[in-house]
Amino acid sequence: MREVHNKKNTNLRILFTTPPYNEQFRDRDVMHLFPSLGLLYLISNTKKFFPGIETTYFEGNCFLKEYVETILKMSPDIIAISVSFFNSQEAIRAVNDIKKNMKKTFIIVGGPYATSSPEIILKKSNADVCVIGEGEKTFIELLKFVRGEIKKQDNIKGIAFRKRNKIIITPKRDLETNLDKYPFPYWDAVNIKDYPGYFYHKKTPEMIFISSRGCPFNCNFCSNPVWKLSKPWKRFRSPKNIKEEIRTLVKKYGVKEIFDYSDEFNIDLKWAYSVCRGIEQLKFEDISFKCMLHASNVTEELASSLKKMGTWFVHIGVESGNQTTLDSIGKNLTIKGVVNACKILKRHKIKVGGFFILYHIWEKDNKLFYETTKDVENTLNFAKYLLKKGLLDYISWGFLIPTPGSRVYETCKKFHLLTNKNLEEYHNDDMVFSLPDVREAEMKKVKFRGMMLEGLNAVKKGNVNLKQLKYIFQKVLTMMKYAIESSLAK
Template sequence: MRILLINPYQTYYRVKLEGQPMFDEPLGLGYLASYLINHDYEVRILDTLAIENVNVEQDGDYFNYGMKKKDIKRAIKAYNPDIVGITSMYTLHSKAVHDIAKIVKEVKNILVVVGGSHASILPSWILSDKNIDLVVIGEGEETFLDIVKHLEKGRSMTKIPGTAIRKKGKVKINKPRPFIKDIDSIPLPARHLLPMNLYLNDWYRQRMAMKPPRANMITSRGCLFNCVFCSIHSVWQHSWRGRSPESVVDEIEILVKKYGAKEIAFQDDNVSLNRNRMESICDLIIERKLNIRWCTPNGIAIWTLDKKLIDKMKKSGCYKLTFGIETGCLETQKFVRKTQINLKKAKKIIKYCNKKGMWTHSAFIIGFPYETLEQIRETINYAISTDLDMVTFWIATPYPGTDLYNVCKKENLLPTGNMLEWMAAVDKAACNTKHLTAEKIQELRN
């Protein structure tokens, strides 16, 4: 049984980049591959985004960045898999997922399975494409293994937990599969199947590192919070599971000794939720004298930090923290559901991090449905008033699977036209609010 796992290229709607987009190791596919290998299956990973030289293919109003379609077809033919799994994590990938599924079916009638957050949120939409046979909803390892076993034994796949499937022309969503309780039991990502030299030498990513080469890893799954703009609960529900400090630092040691990494980027959604665990990770890094630098580009919950933890983080090699403060307006904070952030205390934490020699960055979001011009200016003024080294302003976008989408739908604020198009138009205001036009929000952001 041959299994091919594919990471799609990126598509941009009416946006042509000046160079190659940044690409990271598809760790989700790496975990899935190692889990399948652990059950004695033959697996390959095809990362169509990780290529040495920039390649752009124009496809109507879309620009595709990554491997050429003809090369993808050639790779599929050469491996001749029995089943293909495609990850659909982000909006940017969604068109590419359907393109690749079509390419697979052009090779031969291979079973095509799509998983990831985008697929978990919109399984019926994904399955409207007849080139896609199954969708994995939520955590993928046990469900995909179950699919492979059913295929191997010729069993019906209509009732596999954690999947969606077409049956008699309609989409059938099966009962959810329970999460794996002990995520330490999942083998580390199969990085030997990935072109690690490309990730570790990607100029765009490595230029942001203090001590390149920088490698990525994930130490936990999920988040207990319920931000209005976030879709994570559609995949992980309101749960959080952390790997043991020993498992985390063992992986860091492998990245340092086997792959030559000198910096680690923790890509968790909420790496410091368990403060004791975070302290223990820092202690082990120090104890093993790994001499690394590390950062949190995906964000860290500022309300979980105190001076003691910051001191340990600094000593263990942390040099940059990215916070998700999101807004400086108390009214907007209530709508966003981030009232656990004390804005005055946040300023003190930022000041202390800077005092310890750490770089600080925070993301802010403007353009929520009920936000006024004055409230947006309050957020901008708050950002300016902090000691943050860098701030990034994003525009609130009502992605499916978020409560923000539901609010915008209720208030008739959803953009008209092709959903794929407005979701793929990065850095653009997608819709009006109750008080401001999309053009005004774009102007404020710029």
């Protein structure tokens, strides 16, 4: 048993961290927009159960060498690192480098990638344990294990670990349905003003929160393994609880703009109206809000309620301008529904951003289907129509990303479409799949045209976050790359 175990005194030092930048993309490092809500929830819950434990939050806004050196100086007893698919390989490298120098430090890996691929993490890294699913309850039990209060890891639900050279995965832990049980994220762990915020905003400082967890839909491109381990897939905080966190963010931390990062604020309209009323009652006239909506459930009352509470911007996932595609990927949305939702929101003077995905892929009856370039052109024309009519203000235009844990990832593997052997090294705007009878040059060309539309329209509409200039510059370089490559391939 490691020396750190049975350390029941309260001076355990726990480091909560995100992975460092990827060394392969030194020209494309961009600061995290916001801190990790998952880690901040873990910190607050840890302090609830173990008030005397020392906790530190460390954002991985640096490359591997500096990252590891900084952690070695901190010399924590326990490290909790939150890992997604997109930063998984750098996280694995960091864990291994840390373990070389601090063999007795207990390293816990959590997050989406630890949930979808715990075996890969434990095979490739020297991490001690992976947390599968939500971490609040599991993390407390792991601390009790480290302190010797729980004798066997086997008795902890929702983890994966090594035992006698085998990887053990314990029974899954059910999701907590009463989200009000958890204390608010531990905002004292970070300096909110250090974070640049979202790409579009009106006021600073800006911060995120989540009013709910999960999504009731099952789009084939979505990978949300943490919140789909068990039903219900969508869980809500109470309006009263949300109201109090908003009050805290504004009054205690001086936040001026708040972005609800939850999927689909409008799934339960009765609940949504109640949340809006509660925030409106706070009478914060100088505070701005943003959120994400599902276009199938936008009403006049919803738009009015959002506007009254201070909402100036919402995101909707349009995904495609082809109804056949929307039906086939499980979007539960119609083209008519998108137009209607945008019209309602614009009547209430709320700006709307639309997410669009290029070259959707799906399967039916064991056969492969995908969007052709003509289909993608149709989506581009639909985006142009919405922009021209003033129904959209901003667009996001990107290739499909077949993330592990999603159904489309399995389809891509099944039909041998993946071109990047090490998909975990993917970087934003990369192409990672090929399609039969679709030339790479034409895919890059339509990507370039959509990115041009995205960029020019953002400049026209305003509210662009100037703290994101490095990200904007990188997007311009990517556009130039696609323009040159598609031209040379003719």
